[in-house]
Amino acid sequence: DVKVTQSSRxxxxxxxxxxxxECVQDMDHENMFWYRQDPGLGLRLIYFSYDVKMxxxxxxxxxxxxxxxxxxxxxxxxxxxxxxxxxxxLCASSSGGPNSGxxxxxFGAGSRLTVL
Amino acid sequence: QKEVEQNSGPLSVxxxxxxxxxxxxxxxxxxxxxxxxxxxxxxxxxxxxxxxxGDKEDxxxxxxxxxxxxxxxxxxxxxxxxxSATYLCAVKRGGYSTLTFGKGTMLLVSP
Numbered sequence: 001d002v003k004v005t006q007s008s009r010x011x012x013x014x015x016x017x018x019x020x021x022e023c024v025q026d027m028d029h030e031n032m033f034w035y036r037q038d039p040g041l042g043l044r045l046i047y048f049s050y051d052v053k054m055x056x057x058x059x060x061x062x063x064x065x066x067x068x069x070x071x072x073x074x075x076x077x078x079x080x081x082x083x084x085x086x087x088x089x090l091c092a093s094s095s096g097g098p099n100s101g102x103x104x105x106x107f108g109a110g111s112r113l114t115v116l
Numbered sequence: 117q118k119e120v121e122q123n124s125g126p127l128s129v130x131x132x133x134x135x136x137x138x139x140x141x142x143x144x145x146x147x148x149x150x151x152x153x154x155x156x157x158x159x160x161x162x163x164x165x166x167x168x169x170g171d172k173e174d175x176x177x178x179x180x181x182x183x184x185x186x187x188x189x190x191x192x193x194x195x196x197x198x199x200s201a202t203y204l205c206a207v208k209r210g211g212y213s214t215l216t217f218g219k220g221t222m223l224l225v226s227p
Contacts, residue, residue, distance in 0.1 A: 033214070042219035043160075043204065058214065090159055104150070105206075105215065107159035 003027050004108035006091050012114045019078040021111050023091030031094045032074035033105065034058075034066065036087040043090070049074055081115045088112050119143075120207050120218035128224045135192040137221050139205030142186070148208040149181055149188045154220065155201045164190060195225045 007022035025032065033048040035058075045058030047066040055066050063085060067075045074093075078085055089112075092105040119142040129135045137151075148167055152160035166172045166179040166188065178191040188207075192199055205218040 040219070043217040045214055048214060104162050104165065105152075105160075107161070110159050 004091055004093055004106050006089075006108040006111045008111050009109065010112050010114075012116065013078075013081050014116050015082060017078075017081050017115075019081050019113065019115075021076040021078075021089055021091075021113070023074045023076070023108055024072050025074075025091075025093040025106070026072065027093060027095070027106065028071070029093035029095045029106075030071075031096070032068065033092045033094075034064075034074065034076045035090045035092065036060070037090055037110075038087050046076065046089075078113075081113075083115050086113060086115045120205055120216050122203075122205050122218035122221045124219060125222040126224045127221055128226065129195050131195060131197060131225055131227050133195050133225075135195045135199065135223055135225070137190040137192070137203050137205075137223065139188045139190075139207075139218055140186055141188070141205075141207045141216075143207065143209060143216075144186065145209050146183075146186075146207045149179070150206040150208075150215070151177075151179060151188075151190045152204040152206060152217075153201045154204060160204055192223075195223075197225045197227050199223060200225045 004025045034046045035043045037043050044060050049055050049068045065077045090110050091108040121140045151164040153163045154160040164179040166181045172179045176193045180189045202220040202222045204220045206215040
């Protein structure tokens with residue numbers, strides 16, 4: 001009954017590596033989001049997408065990029081991983097247009113990334 | 117700058133008591149309000165949403181919204197040890213906007 005699937009639960013990468021985090025949802029949702037969650041800082045929005053091939057910067061986009069080639073898939077890319085990107089990364093999706101008041105998020109299980 | 121403030125806790129209550137979790141927000145045009153529960157090591161899950169002033173009840177949970185005071189709360193009646201988790205308040209403006217999350221309040225319910 002998994003609806004938002006993140007491809008990797010745990011990753012360990014080295015500084016400077018290119019990192020891909022994949023997220024797939026099977027609910028036909030229009031909207032997809034990438035957050036990172038750190039102790040004491042809460043959930044912070046990195047990027048989001050309201051439609052295929054569309055992307056918008058969130059609150060902390062620096063050092064990240066995204067790709068949404070298909071409606072169900074939203075990828076987060078760390079072009080050159082750094083130690084300060086060690087974090088829990090959460091993907092989420094929601095239905096409705098971007099001005100929908102509902103926007104109930106369904107989260108994936110998360111990907112814990114450690115950059116050495 | 118949009119801000120959502122929560123007491124980080126932990127809030128400790130005995131089993132069977134009422135737990136009261138509070139949240140204030142700075143953006144006056146916020147229209148939608150959500151409470152998510154996050155167990156340790158797990159991802160957040162929605163437990164309540166509220167859009168109008170007043171109370172909204174769902175089982176043991178009651179969400180309360182006061183837009184004039186920019187305040188939203190979550191009451192958990194008959195608290196159970198299984199309610200021990202971090203509760204995240206999230207707020208959304210109207211129009212094209214995204215959710216802003218508070219940092220969460222940790223709730224501990226002791227048997």
